[in-house]
Amino acid sequence: YLDDPHELTEYVRKPKLGREGANVTIVGAGFETQTGGVYGDEGYVYQLLDPLPQFDDMRPALGAWIVGDESAGLGIRETSGLVTDNGAAFVPHRIPQ
Incomplete structure (x- = not known):
C-alpha cells in the first residue's frame, strides 16, 4: 500500500526512496520498532510483516x-x-x- 497499512495489523513501513534500512518502522504483535535516518519526505510503502x-x-x-x-x-x-x-x-x- 502507498497511503496507509489498511487492514494490515503487522506491517513494515519503508520510505519510497531510502537506503540501507533507514527510516523503517516495524509493527508486529505487541511491539513496534523503528530505525532513524533522513528519508521519508517522498512518502512510504506499507508491506505485510514477514520476518x-x-x-x-x-x-x-x-x-x-x-x-x-x-x-x-x-x-x-x-x-x-x-x-x-x-x-x-x-x-x-x-x-x-
Whole structure:
C-alpha cells in the first residue's frame, strides 16, 4: 500500500526512496520498532510483516545481480535484527561466464 497499512495489523513501513534500512518502522504483535535516518519526505510503502528466517541467530537476505539476460552475482547480507541495514555482514559472490 502507498497511503496507509489498511487492514494490515503487522506491517513494515519503508520510505519510497531510502537506503540501507533507514527510516523503517516495524509493527508486529505487541511491539513496534523503528530505525532513524533522513528519508521519508517522498512518502512510504506499507508491506505485510514477514520476518526473514533465523539461522544461528542471524537473518540472511539474498540479492541477485542480472546483467542483460545472464546471472552475474549474488550478495548475502546477514544481521541479527529485523532490519537489514548498513551494519549487516556482506559476502559477495561473482558468477563467472
